[in-house]
Amino acid sequence: MPEAITHTAQISWVSEFKTLTKHRLSLSVVFSSLAGYVLGAQQFEVLTFALLFVGGYAMVGASNAFNQIIEKDLDALMKRTQNRPLPSGRMTVNTAWVTAVVLTLIGLTLLYIINPTTAFFGGVSIFIYVAIYTPLKTKTPLSVFVGAFPGAIPFMLGWVATSGDFGIEPGTLFMIQFFWQFPHFWALGWWLYDDYKSGGFFMLPTGKRDTGTAIQIILYCIWTIAVSIIPVFGVTGDLRLSLGSAGIVFILGLIMLYFAIRLYQKRDTKSAKQLMLASVTYITLIQLVYVGDKIFRVWL
Incomplete structure (x- = not known):
């Protein structure tokens, strides 16, 4: 019986750890970094x-853990988050703090082993996310703008891990993910507007599900598409994109834009959810297209 209890406790701890670090979100963010690494690598190194x-x-898990510590009382007010480990009482704040600090130390150490610049950007990311973005979420819609900076770092971080410095190539990857975050998070904010309102969060640029917000979503979709195809023009150093791949990226962007226009026309939660899902699909697929394009051009 004691062994069964211990095994159950271990399973429970793993489950709570995954929730505290938002493992699905964390893995998707790490995927961006790994895609950036493949794009920048001259020679694939398994250790790196x-x-x-x-x-x-x-690092991402630590950011999410710190975020949940700070927002535990607000999370208790929202249906989407009230069953998280902290607001539900299944985990103590002290346990969460220790977990977040240990993850931060592990993350910074491992990224520093790659090179100091990678660790620097990782540290900047967690600082902005925890110390600036999180507190601003209940103060101003500009929090989304601030949060777009740490959110855009992962894609470029992989390239920095291969080169050790910041240049036009990782800068371009940064801008792609930077602009993409606005239609993504505004669609999410529109879809979950009532829940966010219960927690006191300001996610939409105008504060409302109105024409102004819908128009800004469309504009940022257009800018995202434009930035995403810039490498095809040969102005981004070693970051290149073939004409065929650029065409695929452009079509994927038009699909996302279509859902943004539908949201403008309908202004309902269903359209917002569809745009949010379309935006996730877009960023995932274009990263795969970029990687596939490089493999086809260079490695085969």
Whole structure:
């Protein structure tokens, strides 16, 4: 019986850890870093790839843990988050703090082993997310703008891990994910507007599900598409994109834009949810297209 209890406790701890670190979100963010690494790597190094994976997950997981510590009382007010470990009482704040701090130390150490610049950007990301973005979420819609900076770092971080410095190539990857976050998070904010309102969060640029917000979503979709195809013009150093791949990226962007226009026309939660899902699909697929394009051009 004691063994069964211990096994159950271990399963429970793993489950709570996954929830505290938002493992699905963390893995999707790490995927961006790994895609950036493949794009920048002149020679694939398994050790660097593994360090980036584990270190990246630790940093993102720590950010999410700190975020939940700060927002535990607000999370209790929203249906979407009230069953998280802290607001539900299944985990103590002290346990969450220790977990977040340990993950931060692990993440920074592993990223520093890759190179100091990678660790620097990882540290900047967690600082902005926890110390600036999180407190601003209940103060101003500009929080989305601030949060777009740490949110855009992962894609470029993989390239920095291969080069050790910041240049036009990782800068372009940064801008792609930076602009993409606005239609993504505004669609999410529109879809979950009532829940966010219960927690006191300001997610939409005008504060309302109105024409102004819908128009800004469309504009940022257009800018995202434009930035995403810039490498095809040969102005982004070693970051290149073939004409065929650029065409695919452009079509994927038009699909996302279509759902943004539908939201403008209908202004309902269903359209917002569809746009949010379309935006997730877009960023995932274009990263795969970028990676596939490089493999086809260079590695085969």
